[in-house]
Amino acid sequence: MRYDNIIWDFDGTLFDTYPAMCRDLGKVMDSLGVPVPQEDLMARFTVSRKAVLTWCGEQAGLPPEEIDRVYRAWVAEHGQPEAHPFPHIREFLARFQAAGGRNFVFTHRSGSVHDYLAGADLTKYFTDVVSAGTTYARKPDPAGNNYLIATHGLDRERTLAVGDRELDILAAKNAGIHACLFSPEPQETAADHRIRELTELDDLVSLDG
Incomplete structure (x- = not known):
């Protein structure tokens, strides 16, 4: 070989895993009152986790660390997505x-x-x-x-x-x-x-x- x-x-x-991660992060953004298109999340997930959290933070007017905290809390409550x-x-x-x-x-x-x-x-x-x-x-x-x-x-x-x-x-x-x-x-x-x-x-x- x-x-x-x-x-x-x-x-x-x-x-x-990306489709389910995008779905769950989209639900988190909905809960923050900032709906975002799934394709925009996917485009950034495929660059890095930091990229998607930074972008979501910009849309919500929040630090990316806060988006990450809310997302992790959502996953802790609902479980890891099926993949x-x-x-x-x-x-x-x-x-x-x-x-x-x-x-x-x-x-x-x-x-x-x-x-x-x-x-x-x-x-x-x-x-x-x-x-x-x-x-x-x-x-x-x-x-x-x-x-x-x-x-x-x-x-x-x-x-x-x-x-x-x-x-x-x-x-x-x-x-x-x-x-x-x-x-x-x-x-x-x-x-x-x-x-x-x-x-x-x-x-x-x-x-x-």
Whole structure:
């Protein structure tokens, strides 16, 4: 195989969480008396959580920290939104692991990432999962990537990070590993590779080679 290790982002890469997150944040904004279009939330979620909270704060005339507090309180009351892995993820993870590859996660999401993975019966496919914002600095800081590389003895030349946002790509490049942008939309990127569909990963990592 071309790569022995893959460090995955979670939201928008492994799991299709953005639609539910946009729905819930939209309800929070409604409760503040400031309805906003879902497409405006989605456009900013796909940049970063900070971007969407800052924009919502501007619409409501509130600091982004207050929007974040209200949103977290809403989630605490109603529970994490339902979300599922993207198509082809389960099959790819299993085949990559069976071929000797190792899967890791470096995400901004905290403890709930384990709940989502366990609920989809995917935990067994991952060697380690680390969260930014709790133990490690947030992307594009490479701290989480560097921890995984050092702890598990990963060869940087044979390690690929897969993410849907440019901050994922920059976190990978800052760690000296290869980066793959997963996005159906064309955009400027520092990534070494880009894919529109996850099925393209088979050829990218030379899974059958």
